[in-house]
Amino acid sequence: MTNITEKISGSFRDPSGFLFRQNGILYRQINKSYKEHYDFLMESGLYKELTDKHLLIPHKEASEIQAVTDDCYKIIQPEEIRFISYPYGWCFSELKDAALTTLEIQKIALEHNMILKDASAYNIQFHQGKPILIDTLSFEKYEEGKPWIAYRQFCQHFLAPLSLMRYKDIRLNQLLKIYLDGIPLDLASKLLPKRTHLKFSLLTHIHLHAKTQDHYANKAVDLNKKRISKFQLLALTDNIHSFIKNLHLPQIKTEWGEYTDNTNYTDEAHEDKKKIIEKFISETNPKSVWDLGANTGIFSNISAQKGIFTVSFDIDPIAVEKNYLRCKETGEKNILPLISDLTNPAPSIGWENKERLSISERGPVDLIMALALIHHLAISNNTPLEKIAECFSKLSKNLIIEWVPKEDSNAQRLLRTREDIFKNYNQETFEKSFSKFFKIKERCEIKESKRVLYLMRNNGI
């Protein structure tokens, strides 16, 4: 059998090693230059403590796998993450928990005489409902007196977006889509309200930090004289940790965050909808599900409770926040709530547009659920039904989709302020359009409602 080895495009900056796939399995090559640090990580007890606490992804050494390059020290096989998500897809609390996890790891690493050499938000992923560090090569041996090299990166990747989301606007984590290495601190400082100068942590870690960066931009300074003791580093970590832990979103209402309370379904219609979805899921038996327009994740629960990993996408950051906090409270490990605008999904970004993958590159999936979504795409976004069908057919093998007729009060609400130019928005055209890409396997009318649920099978994938 020939081995097909493919390097992972987002893993090239760190000379300590890189990720690759061989015959579909993910491996990490550790280079000889990192030998001393890797051995120390494994022997110092740090790896054991971090993996016991579910803070670092566990791995096994794969001695049977051949080196990809000459400078290979070891090949390891890390536990695989079900779905790679990025900080611009996270809600406030997901980013906050990822930040706290990074700081917790930094604290434990220092106690074992190691330190995080990078603090990238992209090194954190959600695994079984919790944030976890996926980069085993993020540690180096701590040298007494040396500062934290990743401090700037931590501020740009975590502190800047979190404080902007808290003190300016919850949507500002979307800046991370533009700035791959985190939000520049001078920009964060300009955008943050003046009153944030009165908060010690923001005054120092953001505002003064930005000014100091600017002041020393072209000056030669002997940095060897800048010594920071381990105790001071622990204090710095504790200071940022306390600040972030106490960051809470103010009470804000958005259209969708309140959706579940304001829906126009009767209780019976709601229960019937759930039953039909449950039946469709059982018939499809998917390994993973994407719930598009999931809102606070009520219907994602159905697949999650069957033990199926479900990515629960919604455009509204408050709805995603509610979904995440509920999953956290109930210990739901099978749902990953993420922010995504289906009309403008996350593109592939970074070097050669290959470092961070687009949503579609992270598919396809076994089953998509598009519940109470079609009228938003067709009416609010003027997308022809056939284009919606084509888009879904590229993402999934199976589709559960809810038809919302024009007479429905929610569809009417969307038409209230605009001319009805949607002559083709009817059930007949809907079925005809989707039949070009899918085979309609079942259709069920929802009791006490004009809506219809469909189960479809992709003709192509």
Added chain:
Amino acid sequence: MKIIKNVGIILVLLIVLSPTAFAYLDAGTGSIIIQALIAGIVGSLFAIKLFWNKIKNLFSKIFKKK
């Protein structure tokens, strides 16, 4: 005294450093300098915090025994 000195430096920095023209950024230098300064201040506060926590623990142990 050290903490007062460091807070003083921060205040002076706040007044002296005014936004200048865009320049090529060597983000590392400024970040390390401010980090050392903040670490100096929070280091002192951290020592007080740890000491205070010890006292609190001691009291809670005494009260628990009663």
